Amino acid sequence: MAAVYKSLSKSGNEKPESSSNGVKKNKQRVLILSSRGVTYRHRHLLNDIASLLPHSRKDAKFDSKSRLGELNELAELYNCNNVLFFEARKGKDLYVWLSKVPNGPTVKFHLQNLHTMEELHFTGNCLKGSRPILSFDAAFETQPHLRVIKELFLHTFGVPQGARKSKPFIDHVMGFTIADGKIWIRNYQISEVEQSKVKVDDEDISEQAATGKSKNTDINLVEIGPRFVLTPLVIQEGSFGGPIIYENREFVSPNQIRADIRRAKAARHNARTEQTVGRLSKKSDLGLRSNGNRRAKDELDKSALFA
Amino acid sequence: MVTKSKLKMALAAEKGIDFSKLKQQKKSKEAAKRKASKEQNGEDESDLDQPGETAEDNEMNLDAIYESDTSESSIELEKKLPRKPKTTTQTLASDVADEVEEEEEDDDDEEIPVSDLEDLEEEEKEDIVPHTRLTINNTSALLAALERISIPTDKSAPFASHQSIVSATETSESIPDVSDDLQRELAFYSQCLEAVRLGRSRLISEGVPFSRPKDYFAEMVKEDAHMEKIKAKLVEEASAKKAAAEARKLRDLKKFGKQVQVSKLQERQKAKREVLDKIKTLKRKRQEHSSDVGTKEADIFDVSVDNEIAKHSQRSGSTRQQSGARAPNAKRQKKNEKYGFGGKKRHAKSGDAVSSGDLSRFNVKRMKSKAARPGKSRRKAAALK
Structure with missing residues (x-):
């Protein structure tokens, strides 16, 4: 009963406005984990992302690729309401799942053009756990499935205000751009530099210092990394389950592409061997091969006539 | 609008439950149930849902109480919505087909699901190119999902x-x-x-x-060791670029240097010729003036000629060593070239300490290499013999 009273009195004086006007506080926690069979680059990317997200919880590799529903329980165990799951296939293809935990939706992406922070020698750097500004392309607002994806990005990659390990300053920006049907993700450092060409008087400087020196600084961006490209494949209504509510028909799976390449190579080889066989049979028909069938002797042949 | 006890209302407020939303959810649940009962197979499951739901509600309320005691960082998970359990892939397929039917206005192109093909007659079947991949873009479901999480x-x-x-x-x-x-x-x-x-x-x-103040230091995403590596990489790149530029410059200079050398030689030749000409003219002048009585002493002793020669030797022969052996005249040089120049000829080709110590032409590879392996046909021939 004491607990009930405590909760009542707390709710009475702490957040009456938040419950009354229905504004949910932005509270997110992300469970980051991968399946077994990821390569080192996938793992490094996972580490990079985890280092950028102070509200994340990294867990050990998940054992199963078929029973992804268990991830929901895992997330609830860790008190997370988002899951970022790396699913590696064949030791080379990487699929990324983004999910809102109890009720979904879930988006499955194919990840390509992966470059981790370490292999990109970019000079940018930012505070560990500072909140990023998320920059979305205008195309994200055009279609419903892109809006869902944008919302999921916002929940996962946006560090919520007052997250436990977050730092108070804003020094990097994450860009999400749609080009060629794919989502390109970049991460830049915001560096403020003095504007050199503008001459300012002493009084101007003091005035701007008072207003927060917003005028005499110029903004530069320096890339930090990592870089990757996501192709949305499927959106499910539930979290790691439920009916499929969007499917990307333009997506061709990497297996298909590889098979096509192999087939094209095989076709070339087959055509060549066929040609060789044809040529040999033609030669033997003409009697030009020692072990082929001899040409029938013509009666009017010179050797027959002048024997 | 909602008639509940004060305690329950407060708990709901603490949890942030929106009653209107709950009502809506309930309605949708009922609709789903009705649909399921029509389908026969989902009957027992939907019945099972109901008691489980109430139990869960109670649990959630308790959770809310516990949550008030935990730290701020705890996350309020959404209430779990009931979902139709789906066991076989067949039901999934039928679901998909249903959705496609529902969303006919979305799919503008004429796509025919494979499941519909069975009903058609043989002759009709031939005309249709079946697409195995259906376009699924359930806009209303997407928007509902967005609404829920936004x-x-x-x-x-x-x-x-x-x-x-x-x-x-x-x-x-x-x-x-x-x-x-x-x-x-x-x-x-x-x-x-x-x-x-x-x-x-x-x-x-x-x-x-x-913006971060200058004196605010904290852990960065890339640690110092990583940044050091990046810096080293940059330095290396810059130095490599510089070295390449230097090498190119040297190469150009070498190419240009040959031209310079040739031109310098020509210039020297020209200067020599000029000097000789001058000497000749001076000598001629002197011969002309030799008949004169009042010639100067300088002219008598060829001072001007000596001067010219000295000037020339100073200019051209500065590199040549002046002391010691003087170069022989041109005729002697030619003869030396033709007949060889003095000195002893014997023992010239015999070895001495220096030559035997000279290992510059020694090659390990050559010493070790055996006779080359003959070709296959020759080897075969040798084996037959």
Whole structure:
């Protein structure tokens, strides 16, 4: 009963406005984990992302690729309401799942053009756990499935205000751009530099210092990394389950592409061997091969006539 | 509108439950149940749902109480919505088919699901090219999902709560060719820069600290060792570039140097010729004046000729050593070349300490290499013998 009273009195004086006007506080926690069979680059990317997200919880590799529903329980165990799951296939293809935990939706992406922070020698750097500004392309607002994806990005990659390990300053920006049907993700450092060409008087400087020196600084961006490209494949209504509510028909799976390449190579080889066989049979028909069938002797042949 | 006890209301407020939403959910649940009962197979499961739901509600209320005691960082999970359990792939397929039927207005192109093909007659079947992949784009479900999870990002919420900015124009418009790296990255950069400009002004107007003060040190995403590596890489790149430029310069100089050498030789030749000419003319002059009685002493003793020669030797022969052996005259040089020059000829080809110590022409490989392996046919022939 004491607990009930405590909760009542707390709710009475702490957040009456938040419950009354229905504004949910932005509270997110992300469970980051991968399946077994990821390569080192996938793992490094996972580490990079985890280092950028102070509200994340990294867990050990998940054992199963078929029973992804268990991830929901895992997330609830860790008190997370988002899951970022790396699913590696064949030791080379990487699929990324983004999910809102109890009720979904879930988006499955194919990840390509992966470059981790370490292999990109970019000079940018930012505070560990500072909140990023998320920059979305205008195309994200055009279609419903892109809006869902944008919302999921916002929940996962946006560090919520007052997250436990977050730092108070804003020094990097994450860009999400749609080009060629794919989502390109970049991460830049915001560096403020003095504007050199503008001459300012002493009084101007003091005035701007008072207003927060917003005028005499110029903004530069320096890339930090990592870089990757996501192709949305499927959106499910539930979290790691439920009916499929969007499917990307333009997506061709990497297996298909590889098979096509192999087939094209095989076709070339087959055509060549066929040609060789044809040529040999033609030669033997003409009697030009020692072990082929001899040409029938013509009666009017010179050797027959002048024997 | 809602008649509940004060305690229950307070608990609900604590949990942030919206009663109108709950009502809506309940309604949708009932609708789902009705649908399921029609389908026969989902009957028992939906019945099972009901008691489980109430038990869960009780649990959730307890959770709310516990939550009030835990730290701020705890996350309020959404209430779990009931979902129709789906066991076989057949039901999934039928679901898909249903949705496609529902969303006929979305699918503008004439796609025919494979499941429908069975009903058609043989002759009709031949004309249709079946698409195994269906277009699934259930807009209403997508929007419902979005509605459920969305956090406010419009003007009503403070910018600092979400920090997301949607650009004014589509970035893909400024990327004519996606495989053109430079243009593509520039488009991404400008999109982010625009967002930063806007976001910065909004954050500053909201009084949120933006730029990091110089004396604020904290852990960075890339640690010092990593940055050191990057710096080393940059330095290495710069030095490599510099070395390459230097090498190219040297190469050019070498090419140019030969021309310079040739021209210098020609110049020297020319200077020599001039001097000789001058001497000749002087000598002639002297011979002309030799008949005269009142000649100067300098002329008598060929001072001017000596001067000229000295000048010339100073100019051209500065590199040649002046002391010691003088170079022989041209005739002697020619003869030396032709007949060989003095000195003993014997023992010239015999070895001595220096020559036997000279290992410059020694080659380990050559010493070790055996006779070359003959070709296959020759080897075969040898084996037959």
